[in-house]
Amino acid sequence: MATVDNKHHAAGEVFDDTSGLRIIDLSDFEARKDEIAGQLISSAKDVGFFFVKGHGIPQSDVDKTFEYSKLFFDLPVSVKEKHPFDLDTFAGWRGLQELSEVTGTRLWEQFVAPVDRPSNPIAASKYPPNDLIPGFKQHVEEFQRKSQAVAAQLLRGLAIGLGLPEEYFQGGLDFDADDVATLLGFNYYPPTEGLWKAGDAFRLHGHADYNLITLLYRRAGEPGLELLPGKEAVADPRVKNQDIRGAWRGVPDNTANWVPAPPLEGTITVNIADILTRWTDGELRSTYHRVRSPDQANGESVGERRSLAHFVAPSRSFVVRSIKGTYPPITAGELIASEGHAYGSKFNDPEWQRIAYSTEGTTVAAAAARGRAGGARPEDLFPEEAPPIAVA
Numbered sequence: 086m087a088t089v090d091n092k093h094h095a096a097g098e099v100f101d102d103t104s105g106l107r108i109i110d111l112s113d114f115e116a117r118k119d120e121i122a123g124q125l126i127s128s129a130k131d132v133g134f135f136f137v138k139g140h141g142i143p144q145s146d147v148d149k150t151f152e153y154s155k156l157f158f159d160l161p162v163s164v165k166e167k168h169p170f171d172l173d174t175f176a177g178w179r180g181l182q183e184l185s186e187v188t189g190t191r192l193w194e195q196f197v198a199p200v201d202r203p204s205n206p207i208a209a210s211k212y213p214p215n216d217l218i219p220g221f222k223q224h225v226e227e228f229q230r231k232s233q234a235v236a237a238q239l240l241r242g243l244a245i246g247l248g249l250p251e252e253y254f255q256g257g258l259d260f261d262a263d264d265v266a267t268l269l270g271f272n273y274y275p276p277t278e279g280l281w282k283a284g285d286a287f288r289l290h291g292h293a294d295y296n297l298i299t300l301l302y303r304r305a306g307e308p309g310l311e312l313l314p315g316k317e318a319v320a321d322p323r324v325k326n327q328d329i330r331g332a333w334r335g336v337p338d339n340t341a342n343w344v345p346a347p348p349l350e351g352t353i354t355v356n357i358a359d360i361l362t363r364w365t366d367g368e369l370r371s372t373y374h375r376v377r378s379p380d381q382a383n384g385e386s387v388g389e390r391r392s393l394a395h396f397v398a399p400s401r402s403f404v405v406r407s408i409k410g411t412y413p414p415i416t417a418g419e420l421i422a423s424e425g426h427a428y429g430s431k432f433n434d435p436e437w438q439r440i441a442y443s444t445e446g447t448t449v450a451a452a453a454a455r456g457r458a459g460g461a462r463p464e465d466l467f468p469e470e471a472p473p474i475a476v477a
């Protein structure tokens with residue numbers, strides 16, 4: 086696993102050698118917030134992805150959450166299928182059946198865990214009975230509370246970086262709200278030994294996250310995440326007059342230059358997601374990303390892979406008003422549901438599935454990005470001109 090020592094300095098900033106992504110140190114935030122804000126905003130505008138260290142989340146909390154991931158996914162299908170994924174809320178379990186139909190095998194399973202609140206009857210019903218996994222729901226809540234505090238700090242920095250009041254993006258972030266919409270996504274990618282040749286398929290198709298900002302926790306020795314820096318269509322000025330509500334923006338270009346983002350010890354991988362893109366009129370980039378299947382020939386582990394995606398979102402009743410008025414006001418709850426339904430209908434389209442889960446067209450660019458001896462350079466992350474994006 087690469088570590089945060091695997092880095093070089095450019096203009097006083099720190100980059101990971103393999104991805105070219107910035108590693109932003111959040112320690113001593115209050116004293117350093119203007120400096121941090123500058124780094125955050127430049128990553129959020131140009132790339133949409135970055136790593137943070139000095140975030141204060143103990144590794145033991147992350148490890149414990151991964152242990153719960155194993156307990157959950159090890160449950161029999163007959164138990165998990167009692168808590169199906171729900172397109173209105175994005176919560177619940179999915180993966181097995183729909184992906185088996187496309188690939189003939191299982192690439193990805195996901196359980197998206199809500200925060201249980203009395204006014205949200207869906208939340209409790211998404212969890213297996215407590216005696217099957219004692220303490221699961223409570224741990225998920227405690228972990229999300231800590232992770233959301235990091236997200237709130239990042240959003241302060243981004244507001245400062247945009248020249249807005251520091252509190253600008255704090256609306257809707259009350260973790261104790263009855264209609265809290267923040268979710269913890271558990272991803273499980275089963276072992277691929279003997280299932281397919283390296284590069285024949287993706288574990289997770291290219292997508293942009295539906296929420297506000299995502300904090301992604303990953304494990305040592307489990308690469309595969311790739312991203313398309315700053316290329317999300319909703320951030321493109323050419324589509325800014327469209328109402329992005331419910332738009333599912335197709336399958337991202339497989340021939341484009343995807344950049345690998347390795348897991349870096351002690352860091353959280355952060356990405357801007359669609360609600361923040363909408364809120365900032367496309368200025369901050371909700372960037373396409375995907376998980377490539379392991380490349381055994383290059384020594385990558387074909388064992389299981391897990392990740393935790395903390396999908397931070399404003400409370401469902403919070404009204405998102407884009408700063409410059411590019412998009413009409415809409416509640417976060419409506420946005421989340423419309424993205425969910427757009428995703429659901431696309432997902433059931435066999436042609437979409439075929440393209441999303443095949444590496445057709447990726448070989449040259451993706452292999453070049455992966456094989457680059459010294460890793461991507463920071464300047465690779467700042468494409469001069471985005472190719473035209475079809476919006477019809």
Ligand SMILES: O=C(O)CCC(=O)C(=O)O
Pocket residue numbers: 270272289294301303310374375376391392394
């Ligand atoms: O597993 C990963 O590294 C990425 C997961 C992801 O993109 C998601 O859950 O939205």
Ligand SMILES: [Fe+2]
Pocket residue numbers: 292293294374394
């Ligand atoms: Fe994602």
